Amino acid sequence: MQVPDWEDIRQAAKRIAPFVKRTPVFTSETLNRLTGAHLFFKCENFQKVGAFKFRGACNAVFSLNDSEARKGVCTHSSGNHAAALSLAARLRGIPAYVVMPENSPRVKVDAVQHYGGQITFCAPTLTAREQTLQKIQQQTGAVFIHPYNNFLVVAGQGTVALEFLEAIPDLDILLAPVGGGGLMSGTCLAASVLRPDIQLIGAEPAAADDACRSLQTGKIIPPENPRTIADGLRTSLCPLTFQVLQQHLDSILTVSEEGIVQAMRLIWERMKIVVEPSAAVPFAAVLEHKNRFRNRRVGIILSGGNVDLDRLPWFSPAPDARN
Amino acid sequence: MQVPDWEDIRQAAKRIAPFVKRTPVFTSETLNRLTGAHLFFKCENFQKVGAFKFRGACNAVFSLNDSEARKGVCTHSSGNHAAALSLAARLRGIPAYVVMPENSPRVKVDAVQHYGGQITFCAPTLTAREQTLQKIQQQTGAVFIHPYNNFLVVAGQGTVALEFLEAIPDLDILLAPVGGGGLMSGTCLAASVLRPDIQLIGAEPAAADDACRSLQTGKIIPPENPRTIADGLRTSLCPLTFQVLQQHLDSILTVSEEGIVQAMRLIWERMKIVVEPSAAVPFAAVLEHKNRFRNRRVGIILSGGNVDLDRLPWFSPAPDARN
Numbered sequence: 001m002q003v004p005d006w007e008d009i010r011q012a013a014k015r016i017a018p019f020v021k022r023t024p025v026f027t028s029e030t031l032n033r034l035t036g037a038h039l040f041f042k043c044e045n046f047q048k049v050g051a052f053k054f055r056g057a058c059n060a061v062f063s064l065n066d067s068e069a070r071k072g073v074c075t076h077s078s079g080n081h082a083a084a085l086s087l088a089a090r091l092r093g094i095p096a097y098v099v100m101p102e103n104s105p106r107v108k109v110d111a112v113q114h115y116g117g118q119i120t121f122c123a124p125t126l127t128a129r130e131q132t133l134q135k136i137q138q139q140t141g142a143v144f145i146h147p148y149n150n151f152l153v154v155a156g157q158g159t160v161a162l163e164f165l166e167a168i169p170d171l172d173i174l175l176a177p178v179g180g181g182g183l184m185s186g187t188c189l190a191a192s193v194l195r196p197d198i199q200l201i202g203a204e205p206a207a208a209d210d211a212c213r214s215l216q217t218g219k220i221i222p223p224e225n226p227r228t229i230a231d232g233l234r235t236s237l238c239p240l241t242f243q244v245l246q247q248h249l250d251s252i253l254t255v256s257e258e259g260i261v262q263a264m265r266l267i268w269e270r271m272k273i274v275v276e277p278s279a280a281v282p283f284a285a286v287l288e289h290k291n292r293f294r295n296r297r298v299g300i301i302l303s304g305g306n307v308d309l310d311r312l313p314w315f316s317p318a319p320d321a322r323n
Numbered sequence: 324m325q326v327p328d329w330e331d332i333r334q335a336a337k338r339i340a341p342f343v344k345r346t347p348v349f350t351s352e353t354l355n356r357l358t359g360a361h362l363f364f365k366c367e368n369f370q371k372v373g374a375f376k377f378r379g380a381c382n383a384v385f386s387l388n389d390s391e392a393r394k395g396v397c398t399h400s401s402g403n404h405a406a407a408l409s410l411a412a413r414l415r416g417i418p419a420y421v422v423m424p425e426n427s428p429r430v431k432v433d434a435v436q437h438y439g440g441q442i443t444f445c446a447p448t449l450t451a452r453e454q455t456l457q458k459i460q461q462q463t464g465a466v467f468i469h470p471y472n473n474f475l476v477v478a479g480q481g482t483v484a485l486e487f488l489e490a491i492p493d494l495d496i497l498l499a500p501v502g503g504g505g506l507m508s509g510t511c512l513a514a515s516v517l518r519p520d521i522q523l524i525g526a527e528p529a530a531a532d533d534a535c536r537s538l539q540t541g542k543i544i545p546p547e548n549p550r551t552i553a554d555g556l557r558t559s560l561c562p563l564t565f566q567v568l569q570q571h572l573d574s575i576l577t578v579s580e581e582g583i584v585q586a587m588r589l590i591w592e593r594m595k596i597v598v599e600p601s602a603a604v605p606f607a608a609v610l611e612h613k614n615r616f617r618n619r620r621v622g623i624i625l626s627g628g629n630v631d632l633d634r635l636p637w638f639s640p641a642p643d644a645r646n
Contacts, residue, residue, distance in 0.1 A: 024347065026369075045595045265632060272368045272597040272628035305595035309588060309637065 001243055004151055006193040009158035009186070016058040016156060019091055021047055025167050030270045035286050037293040040171065041267075042164045045275050045305025049087050049115065051080035051232075052160050052183055052303050053147070059156030060145045061088040069094050071141035076129040078104040079232055080304055081147035086117030097142050099132045101125075107308045148182030149238035157186030164299055165194045171299040175282035178202035178211045178252060179233035181241025183303060188248035199250045203285035205230050206254040211237055215245060215252060229313050230260055232278035232304065253292075255284040261313045263287055267302070277313060279303040324566055327478035329516040332509070335478040336485055339381040342414055343482070344370055348490050353593045358609050360616040363494065364590075365487045368598050368628025372407045372438065374555075375483050375506055375626050376470070380407035382479030383468045384415050392417050394464035399452040401427040402555055403627055404470035409440030420465050422455045424448075430631045471505030472561035480509030487622055488517045494622040498605035501525035501534045501575060502556035504564025506626060511571035522573045526608035528553050529577040534560055538568060538575060552636050553583055555601030555627065576615075578607040584636045586610055590625070600636060602626040 004012075026041045044052040061073060072095035075085050082098045089096035098117040100109065101124035112119055122132040137144060145153065160183065161174065174191050178184045184202045191198050204211050208226035214237050222236040237245070255263075264280035266287075267273060279302045286293050286300070327335075349364045367375040384396060395418035398408050405421045412419035421440040423432065424447035435442055445455040460467060471477065483506065484497065497514050501507045507525045514521050527534050531549035537560050545559040560568070578586075587603035589610075590596060602625045609616050609623070 050595060268597055268632060272373060274591055274595040274597060309591060309635070312632070312635075314632065315638070 001239055002151060003240065003244055004155035004158060004189055006189070008155040009162055009190050012059040012152070012155040013159045013162055015062050016055055016159065019048070019058050019088070020055055022163055023047055025164065026271055026273070028271050031266065035290055035293060036295065037286060038297045039286070040168050040297070040299045041271070042160060042299065042301045043273065044160060045273060045279060045302050049080060049084045050304055050306040051084065052157060052301070053080040053084035054087065055159050056150070056153035056156035056182060057081060057084035057088040057145065060150060060152040061085070061092050063152050064143060068143055071143070072097060073145050074098070074133060074136050074140070074142040075145050075147065076133045077147050078108050080306060082108070082117060083111040083115050085145055086112050086115035090116040095142070097136045097140060099129055099136065101129065105308065111306070148180035149240050151240070154182055154185045154189070154240060154244070157183045158190040159186070160301055161187040161190035162194065164301070165191060168299060169195070170297060171195070171198060172296040173199040173201060173293065174299040175201050175203055175285065176301040177230070177233055177278050177281040177303050178204045179278065180235040181211060181237045181245055183301065184249065185241040185244035187301065188244055192248050200248055201285070202245065202249055202252040203282040204233055204252060204254055205260060205281060206256055208234055209254045211245065212252040212254055214242060215249065229257055230278040230281055232276065233281065253285040253289055255281055255288050259284040259288050265314055274305045274307060275302050276304050276307045279305065324562055325474060326563065326567055327474055327481065327512055329512070331478040332481035332485060332513050335382040335475070336482045338385050339378055339479060339482065342371070342381050342411070343378055345486060346370055348487065349594055349596070351594050354589065358613055358616060359618065360609060361620045362609070363491050363620070363622045364594070365483060365622065365624045366596065367483060368596060368602060368625050372403060372410050373627055373629040374403035374407065375480060375624070376403040376407035377410065378482050379473070379476035379479035379505060379509070380404060380411040380468065383473060383475040384408070384411040386475050387466060391466055394466070395420060396468050397421070397456060397459050397463070397465040398468050398470065399456045400470050401431050403629060405431070405440060406434040406438050408468055409435050409438035413439040418465070420459045420463060422452055422459065424452065428631065434629070471503035472563050474563070477505055477508045477512070477563060477567070480506045481513040482509070483624055484510040484513035485517070487624070488514060491622060492518070493620060494518070494521060495619040496522040496524060496616065497622040498524050498526055498608065499624040500553070500556055500601050500604040500626055501527045502601065503558040504534060504560045504568055506624065507572065508564040508567035510624065511567055515571050523571055524608070525568065525572055525575040526605040527556055527575060527577055528583060528604060529579055531557055532577045534568065535575040535577055537565060538572065552580055553601040553604055555599065556604065576608040576612055578604055578611050582607040582611050588637060597628045597630060598625050599627050599630045602628065
């Protein structure tokens, strides 16, 4: 399977530069003191659409030639990728067709509509999603942009680490959350070129530790009914991302649900920024495995900031396993 | 009454530079579209202690000579100034004595203790506060640093506008919240020198419109039982700030409680940053008086980000008039 190389990531960076934000890197003396590490946070919660996903979607959309593009793009996703693809398509002036389960949270439906995505609802099963998507593809000829099993999407996500290491070149460790593995794969591919001796660590909820188990057993094991609050990390690895992580990842750390909520709240309280539960997972890993990070220069990718402010986890601590 | 001049603010900037953060200026395409204005947000919610108050406290503490400083500093405040003074004093290696009403919210007591302030509790009346403070001054010889009726504090707060106009020189309008008037006064004194033609507008809750009425009537009218969620803006102007605002302020806009909550939530949702209710008041003014700001380049000072995450206003919309 072909995997993006350094040149693909550099081209992605150039291609998406007019559209994406170069997000800042934040530090916090309080969180450094609390962990004993030197932490650097790359704030993709400030990215357009509120998540790194916009980079990959943008790279895919702006890589299409005009005749491909004219028919639009489509995907099935109820998360940040759907909103990201909708905005990227709008910027290119083409339609985006999004298949969403009919029980999707209102706030996610609103986001896709806000960015101009055309939603088709379907029953909340994988089969229904795939069949509905297929029908839309047949009707429209739109190009399917998978949220992470896509060469151009992974290359686009690699631009986070590229910018991060340009800003802070001497990181010892780089941490990102692992859901489908798109961000972590892009991070691995960029960082292993820019800084071959850097330690690359994935973080995922213990309640959705499919990536950990997949890498241990050497084959993709889908998550079984993942009951984690980190709604962006309930997805399974795919052939592309599995291959990259197998080759490059140093390790995966898992974290408890309480740890995720605590980490998220600390980031809000101490750094005064809004991050979603999935984005707090790597910092939760630092908190739960302090010895591993003490006195090291640790880069953490804050993947997104899309939270329903009416449903904060410290008000309803039971993990939400819908979706 | 002597008022800080440009040189006092420049000296404050130099004096506090080793200690304060040079906070970033954020923009949001979504909020620009929503208001029809070009908005620039100076993020003092990212300042140390989570509020601009650290600048004034720092300037006052580091202006003391060694024999004054040795005896420490004191204040009565249950808000951000108390935490700011505690940290400034710790950085100088001197004690900070803080008088707080015994019914102060736990989160504020924690903040002062976190930064090493020595708390004396008193009955929740102005008389009790002043008597307790006087006793502490007599016992310790500590210097009283008023939260805003203080030349050096106001000069320190002026460094916000100084940095802001260095970063974005061509603002048409500059907006800040008005509580005791320290931030707005410093803003007026700096901005009127750096950009004499800039419009200077204060914003305050309609439920605590004492500054508006004071300026209209020409004498300081204290707020009467101000029932506003903007807990930092319940205080009264003082002789120093009243004099500055009378001379420099172009106008004061008042906003509804619902407007404050809506503005706060929009900032959280769209900009992905945590601001406290008081900090959302100027943006609420833009939302409630759109015509006044359309197509103008508007600078907004986000004054702070200290919020009790267990008590968010969209969960308990009734304004909290305690404190």
